[in-house]
Amino acid sequence: MSRSAVDAVPDLSGLLELAQDRRLDMKPVLLRVQTDLFRAAPARDPGTIRAFESLACGLIPTVDAATAAMVAQKLAPLADTPQSVLKLLAAHGGEARDAVLALSPVLSTDLLDAVKNGPALDAVIARRGDLSRAVIDDLTLRDDPAVDLALAENGRARLDGPALERLVARARLRPDLAARLVARDDLPAVDLAPLYLESSPERRIAIREGIAARAALRPRSRPAVRGLGDALKTFALRGEGAAVEAELAAALGLRAVAWNFAEPRRRDLLALALKAAGLTEEEAVFLFLRLDPAIGRSVEAVFALADLFRTTEPATARDLLAAILGEEPAERVASPEQHRPLHGPASPKLRPAAPLLRPALPERTRKVQ
Template sequence: MGAQGHLIGELQDVMENRDPSGRADVLRRVTDLFIDGSGRFTDDQIELFGDVMSRLVGTIGRAARAEFGSRLALVSDAPADVIRMLAFDDAIEVAAPVLAFSGRLEDAALAENARTKSQGHLRAISGRSRLAEAVTDILVKRGNHQVVAGAAANPGARFSTSGMSILVKRAQDNGDLALCVWARPDIPRQDLVRLFVQASEIVKTRLEVADRQQAALVRAAVAEASDAIQTTARAGSSRHAQALAMVRTLHSLGQLDEARLLMYAHERDFDKTAVALSLMCDLPIGLVERVLVQSEPEQLIVLAKAIELSWDTAKALLALQAGRGGVASDRLNQSLAGFFRLQPKTARTALQLYRQREQASPSPLHYRAG
């Protein structure tokens, strides 16, 4: 620590010198000394280095601060107060390295930074190797497209239920972001299907506007892609595999009935509800999944009426379809009126048309008993 004592002894003279280059040189030498001894200092010694660095860093130019930040960002025992000072620097070239790499920034500081600083700061945060839910909640609300895409593509990012909901909503009209979200293993499958259904409508609309003569081909291609993506998502889902095995066994034993379907809907178990409804209606699982996430309730009411479900069960299915926000009272009243107005015979005819249409599609996936 003799060299450190010598440098600290020079500090007062340097601070009185108005030449920033002299101060930058002292900071560089202090940093060299700290990095050389990193891992061997006591907490008191780290605090002493931090005091020296803090007094110097605020008096030097942006380029020197950026150099200092890039050197300190990867030092595991860097003074926490100094790292925070760098992270909250308005100059992004200063802040970015520590925001992206420093392990000395706690989640609370990252969240505060994300709430108050520039989009450049948020982009740097979005690339960290680990992001807590409290941080991603802010990134998906405040961040621009680059920030949100960076967080969505980050395998170390964790999202709360509300954060994931916002992420999915923002991806609905952005193909690049949708691809990032689709690739995440932690997105609930109902959100994944909802995202594709809603985003694909936008894709279809844009393509049809560009070439209306090819509208039918466009719709067929997007529908085929939808089935392929849903199939891939199901194949990678352990929850779906477990739901399929359980519900298909119940169906083969004659024990899959309305009471079980109602229980699955009340539990908001998307996979069990989708498999059960697919088996009870004898419809491809992809179609049923899409019906359960779309914004309009008409098809779901048709399915419920065709297999003679009660209004209580239909209402539970509508609540699952509506997602976290629930069903608005006026929408529920409209659905109630439609449910009791629809005749079972008419619903069964519509259900048969659904089957015929799906059978004409490329390789629809049905789930059978056994």
């Protein structure tokens, strides 16, 4: 645009007279045209800004919501847009208000007062790109689903520390929030471990690698429970899937867990639980094949679980289970010097096992009993 066109902006008397003609509703058109001219100006001197302010402030209260929203989207990001213009656009409400709150370089007190700032606008403010860590932390403390979603969708908002922990904790029970968090590639994978089951295969690999690196810094030894593999195989042969799940939870020192291994997205839990419990690869593969028909009949599923079992360290499996389930597996369930049978003779959970699956106890163990 030429300099002469910019200089001609202040002389708008003819346009204003035309806009006052009740037979023609030219006001939305005039506002959109002048907005485009203002945006395209290579330099906005004080005279140009004052002239545009005078015209815009006269037209904004008279235009429809769609026009106000369109103009707000164009003007809000410009540092030269007068605050008086932004206040009138924000006062329009709806999309115009949201655009001003989300895109304006500076949110002045007067501007917030103009839109009656309050909790209802937190979700809009949460979409801004200049949120400080303190503001993000404050917004996550509101425990507002709309605010949480806005922050998760705001790729310019830096999520970490307690703020991210709060969002991840809520995402356990909110699939919509979980989907948006795991879709972001700027968040540390290890911090998204509680959302492992909601993650893509690629993100699951990244989470496991992060957990493994962390677990390697504090290795822990945990003896396997004697006879656990045989007991689980017996249950699997009898088709008692619920007993397998209960036995695994008990062996890991967990409260009642809804494992739901048959659900495709939860199958990884089976390999992780068996690894954390200290089973051998042979025992694990047996259970992959016999525990659930949907798994056993799928070569792809069995191979994937076997590979996960083989490539995961026990400490990593325990830490990942703790993150997913929100509960820390017990470090030790039995003394290495003393055998503690999973079930005594009076236990109703386990009937006499098939001799093939119940090896004879070593002589030393018999003496301890």
